[in-house]
Amino acid sequence: xxxxxxxxxxxxxxxxxxxxxxxxxxxxxxxxxxxxxxxxxxxxxxxxxxxxxxxxxxxxxxxxxxxxxxxxxxxxxxxxxxxxxxxxxxxxxxxxxxxxxxxxxxxxxxxxxxxxxxxxxxxxxxxxxxxxxxxxxxxxxxxxxxxxxxxxxxxxxxxxxxxxxxxxxxxxxxxxxxxxxxxxxxxxxxxxxxxxxxxxxxxxxxxxxxxxxxxxxxxxxxxxxxxxxxxxxxxxxxxxxxxxxxxxxxxxxxxxxx
Amino acid sequence: xxxxxxxxxxxxxxxxxxxxxxxxxxxxxxxxxxxxxxxxxxxxxxxxxxxxxxxxxxxxxxxxxx
Numbered sequence: 001x002x003x004x005x006x007x008x009x010x011x012x013x014x015x016x017x018x019x020x021x022x023x024x025x026x027x028x029x030x031x032x033x034x035x036x037x038x039x040x041x042x043x044x045x046x047x048x049x050x051x052x053x054x055x056x057x058x059x060x061x062x063x064x065x066x067x068x069x070x071x072x073x074x075x076x077x078x079x080x081x082x083x084x085x086x087x088x089x090x091x092x093x094x095x096x097x098x099x100x101x102x103x104x105x106x107x108x109x110x111x112x113x114x115x116x117x118x119x120x121x122x123x124x125x126x127x128x129x130x131x132x133x134x135x136x137x138x139x140x141x142x143x144x145x146x147x148x149x150x151x152x153x154x155x156x157x158x159x160x161x162x163x164x165x166x167x168x169x170x171x172x173x174x175x176x177x178x179x180x181x182x183x184x185x186x187x188x189x190x191x192x193x194x195x196x197x198x199x200x201x202x203x204x205x206x207x208x209x210x211x212x213x214x215x216x217x218x219x220x221x222x223x224x225x226x227x228x229x230x231x232x233x234x235x236x237x238x239x240x241x242x243x244x245x246x247x248x249x250x251x252x253x254x255x256x257x258x
Numbered sequence: 259x260x261x262x263x264x265x266x267x268x269x270x271x272x273x274x275x276x277x278x279x280x281x282x283x284x285x286x287x288x289x290x291x292x293x294x295x296x297x298x299x300x301x302x303x304x305x306x307x308x309x310x311x312x313x314x315x316x317x318x319x320x321x322x323x324x
Contacts, residue, residue, distance in 0.1 A: 046323025087298035092291035
């Protein structure tokens with residue numbers, strides 16, 4: 001993405017509009033190559049009990065590639081758990097940024113709206129910069145922004161489902177009402193999904209599985225980088241209206257008749 | 259005294275601080291976070307925070323996810 005069209009979250013500028021999650025990569029080496037190919041500048045990590053691994057850690061990879069870690073609250077089902085996990089992320093990584101995730105159950109991994117809003121309010125009060133993973137519900141998105149979230153991150157489809165953007169109309173409404181950056185989070189399956197999200201006006205796309213679980217993660221990371229970029233440019237350029245009938249692009253005048 | 263670290267019992271000398279425990283676990287000064295009895299401890303309090311008998315300690319770090 002060009003320097004004259006940065007993504008700005010809580011006053012901080014990013015030239016890449018792709019946020020790549022680290023989850024699901026088969027190895028740290030594959031992850032590192034995918035991160036580089038994606039051009040991302042921020043990448044999510046989860047907080048778990050320590051189990052030192054001689055093969056290194058994801059933080060080593062992020063340090064080496066210069067990608068900023070964004071701790072998440074994955075695995076939390078209640079506001080209380082999420083707030084505690086966010087605080088752990090803050091202490092471990094020295095950042096008050098958090099990707100807030102509070103899900104309702106393990107099968108859908110859909111956000112629990114009540115716990116999510118409660119957690120968002122508590123974390124904003126505590127000085128966190130909250131990027132909230134949410135349903136594609138325009139009302140909840142607005143409530144999260146009103147609560148002080150720095151970015152609202154609606155899903156396109158359930159986490160890891162690769163189903164793309166199931167409700168583009170809701171996303172368009174969320175975008176239209178937005179007072180903070182809107183980041184499409186979850187559901188992206190391939191590069192066209194990322195492009196569509198950006199064409200709909202999303203400010204960025206966050207994805208993990210679509211890259212880390214692709215047959216060739218590094219190649220897909222590059223595809224996502226270009227998909228996000230193409231979608232952003234198309235959004236800025238403005239698509240032509242859809243028409244039912246054809247409209248010739250060659251001049252009607254001067255046509256020879258035989 | 260006996261404490262629990264990430265769900266496993268462990269004995270350590272009285273007066274052991276959080277910083278001492280992390281060193282014993284072979285963890286460096288960055289990248290980890292600690293909760294004692296469910297309360298997250300700010301990093302700055304680690305050197306002075308002495309653990310007590312029966313404390314339930316969680317030590318977490320960042321892993322691939324999200």
